[in-house]
Amino acid sequence: MLSHEETKILCETNAGTPMGELFRRFWIPVLISEELPEPDCTPVATKILGEDLLAFRDTNGKVGLVSAYCAHRHAKLFWGRNEECGLRCTYHGWKYDVNGNCVDMPNELAENEFKDKVKIQSYPTKEAGACIWAYMGPKELEPAEIPYLEWARVPDSHVQVTKRLQENNWAQATEGGIDSSHISYLHNSDLDNITPSTADKSPVMQIALRDFGFIEAGRRVQPDGKHYWRIRPVMAPSFMMIPSSDKPDRNIGGHVWIPIDDTHCWAYTMTWNATRPLTQEERDKNLEGYGIHCEVDKNATRWDLNISSAWSPIRNLDNNYMIDRAVQKTGTFTGIKGIGEQDCSIQESMGGMSPRWEEHLGTSDRGIILFRKMVMGLARDLMEGNEPELAHAPEKFKVRSTGFTIDADADWIAEAEKHMVSTV
Template sequence: MTPQDSHDLTRVGPGTVMGNFMRQYWIPAARSGELQPDGTPMRLLLLGEKLVAFRDSSGRVGVMDHMCPHRNASLVLGRNEEDGLRCIYHGWKFDVDGHCVDMPSVAPHQCFKDKVRAQAYKAVDRHGVIWVYMGPRQDDPPPLPMYEATLLEEKDVDIQFMMRSCNWMQALEGDIDTSHFGFLHVGHLDPEEVPEGHPLEHTAGDRAPEYHVRDTPWGTNYGAYRAVKPGVTYWRYANYMFPFWTQTPQGEFPVNIQARAWVPLDDTHTMAIFWRRRTASGGPRSTMEPLKNGKPLPGARPQPDFHPNGTGWLERYRVVADESNDWLIDREAQRTNRIYSGIDHIGLQDQAVTESMGGITDHAREHLGPGDLMIARTRRRALQAARAFAAGTPAPGVSEPEVMMGARSGYFEMPASVEWQQAYADKMRSAVRVLKQPAAPVEEAVPAK
């Protein structure tokens, strides 16, 4: 990567190559429950823009520039009342579309409210998540996205938010790097302790998989393979999906309906949002299944500790473990190999290594190897798509969101004679699917009062 490549890939603010590209897509931004009708407005940082989010009296979501277009006072301080957000400085009031609907500090014969509009973005509420469209098509936005896991009803899916203090691509790359799993997450696992058929059986036995990688309509796809018995190959497939989505192979391919969005808050902070089909709904098995000793994998406790959400730009879904406390690393657990990394949570293990690289890693200092093939291909694919968009090519999957339905991740065994792309296609034909109808129009995704 050249310095210009690195810059274009990692910067997301207004006017940047990648930032302009990402603004063509709908962006998941918050839990539905974070905003209540006539409730407290919320600071929302997305793609380097400081916004205010609120839910009006009728249940509609508004997302707009936090600065009042009158004198730039913050609308985060505003009064959320009677279907609008009123600035406390002079009482100017704005609806969810940014229209000024009241100008009480101006005499009626001098009122010019019809000429004033706040910079507002289209926002909708779907299946427990608020989505924001920050692109130029505010009057005619593209269809809502069809990343399969996000189409699950709220009762059928677990959704987790977790902020990471590093660049979006840096954070995302852990999800498309299967070789690190055998070290960072299970380096302490003795293969003899893994029962036959356990989700970790082959990962523990062979920690140096080989890869096939390809470009796809939705982004990139890899098949990591290991020969596990005569004539049988163990496959692990994963995906990068435009503009900042991943699917990991941590589940049986036919039922592994999951996805993660790595939403850039700014250049050096990312909100990871993870959708995973619930096991009770027929979802994938868990790596937390007991080992031969009857206990779950050490170092994989179910949840990390979080700070309470605050009101600042970067005070939502923050874990307690961070650089200031060395991500709560337990050196004794590391020395005794009870936990290979010394960090007791799989997500925190990823968080620690990616945040330790700095806010934006220095790509010039890297020495990529064969196990980094998917990472190199994904960087190139994302950068090429963003630059092609800047040159006039439509952003992939924006107007045809069903393209993303071609992506599925997971693991399975297959006769070694089956070619890797054919193995993927065969398993896709037998995979459980969420739905097959087109994406809902934007107006239908707004919740009823």
Template sequence: MARMLSAEENDILTRVGPGTPMGKMMRRFWMPICTSAQVSEPDGDPLRLKLLGESFVLFRDTNGEIGVLDELCMHRGVSLALGRVEDCGIRCLYHGWKFGVDGTIMDTPNNTNPRFKQRMKAPAYPVREAGGLVWIYIGPKECRPEFPHFEFMNGPAEHRAVIRLNTRANYLQLLEGGTDSSHVGILHSNQANPTWMKDEFTARDDEDFNPGALASSDNAPTLEIEDTSFGYHYVAKRKGPRAEDGAPTVSVRVTPVFLPVGRIIPAPAYQFFVFEVPQNDYVTSTYIITHGNKPIDRGEIIRIMGLKEPFWNDQDCNFRADWSNGMGQDRAKMATNWTGFDGIEQEDAILAVSMGPILDRTKEHMVAADRAVIHLRARLLESVQRHEKGESPISHEIVDYTPVRSLPDTVIREGERWQDLVPGNSTVGV
């Protein structure tokens, strides 16, 4: 049995605000803060956003440039999210101070001294727009890494579907769920095995975008884990059919986990890149980017994720299921629907919310199938420890992630190397 986390370790892993060990480590990375679709129009409404316990305002100016400033106006502390976005800047409603995307003070109607504007700037942050997301860096200026490149940033936009979901749960609860392969065939039974209610197994081959598709009914996979420069990857080995010559086989499913908050989940024809980005200790923005070599129907991705009104919409992206509405569970249909919920991400988010804002991991009883989750915690703690010693966190030096791949269920002979099916995972950053 695995050693339980101490209360101190759980606190280190889950607290991300300014000055916390995890918060300081995470600030060394570029992080998504919203989708491009949320701020698509020049001079459109500003966005009030939170990241790692800090508050920001984001806007797209007249020229299409994006700016991210501290939310509160440097003059008297009024929220700039209430301001006017116009004429290449954002203007505070209180006294009309106006700021450019780089923090330049463009106008101070109640102060006519021109030298003031020239010697002061509002706090502004480096911004990049790529892959349907807006990314920012809020760490020390002298430590800013190169902007990372992921495979989903390549190709035409129609080959990519981007979804954001804001869930009232600590980021680690959601990230651990994404590194837990044994739950796929159970929690996501309707997506993994449509005949589960008959005590039969039927592989799903009708939806090549289904990340829950499994090739085996084995819900107690054997896990093998290998550290990489970006974090680690692991394989879930499930019992496979006999080969034509009678040799035993296994069905393998490979998941890369890139620190501090990312992973890639496989589907037959697509890769699901998922980032669990903490707004603060209690709210997480999940970014799901589905990417492949052919066009994607975003509506179908939203459907299989189970995201719909009244629990989620594509405007504010907030997930509203909670105990006051029974988590949205329809128990009347549970004879043919394992959970009474509508899809994969809805199921994952609801179970994370059900744990409470921050789970007390000192009370867990872990088993062998939880090895990848246990390893996630260990690698995150290792990354924090490195940073505390003045070293680079795990994955901090990696710029090009494009060779990193997940692998959907693939049958191989026992003893064959699964690593050879995802060769780029071991060479990235080396």
């Protein structure tokens, strides 16, 4: 349980808030690279950490992430012309480069040199893991590298990233991703048969602190007495990997949740394989909402949030997530198709920013409690002038999730460590 004040510290991420400043110390994904597919393509209006931004790929292929608004009279640059290494406002023709510099001001006399005094906000970007990343913090504190997350280091052929706009705060979504016990319920897709995840519906949660954050381990006793362990690395500020298997060539899934504003977030979902390219069939299935990916309308606009392509889930609150009550009676626990959609239905139902002061947390919520402690501790430290070391230690993110079944008396930590070594 958190107080009103603590909930605000956890959830609010506009500039100047403790958590907002913490996010502004890390490189974070802000778009999927395919959203800007080629030089001089259509720009994307987006919102990150409460800031209205415009992303565009210039003639040389460089990505700019700049203020969504023209410095002249606040017109939206989204309607602009992306041409000759800059984005030109269609109101009076002012033009900006990827660094936010005004490089042309055709409606003013050149001898006034007014354009040299005008600049809009811009943030540095990098591309990795099929994503465009940005650093939105103080220039002098910019980390040299993005985190060495496995999915961000494999070739683009080995990774697929999708995202969805979620109608709730980033921390609520992250807590949903950390919460291991819900998979026996919310994601039970076969009421008639027992799976390793549903054999034991009262999993025991174990936590192990690590220098990237912590691992949450869910233990489920199987009918033969063995223990099925699901091992989930959780990294500040909001990176997580879904428990996978112990096969070296396994596909692995993960998420990162990026605040849009205090009551909306981007839920990024990635699938990768460290040893081989993903097949076209795997990619097509993910786009159809397979596994942890959501089926979305990439081009849906959300101008109420100043977002030009919202990746809105097809099954959403407006259509009751297309819940099938007959299926809910006999087939699946929810009657809602898709793991991501099941998560949305519940996480969005908790409100834009769920009232943590009304909760009753149990032992199954240990991971959530620790997550809050971790990020709120980092945010408070930062407010006291202590910068997060993790932001400058990208190698600490080199880890992968796992999952395995072992004898009841076997050492789960030792087994987990064997399979959590990142090979890229």
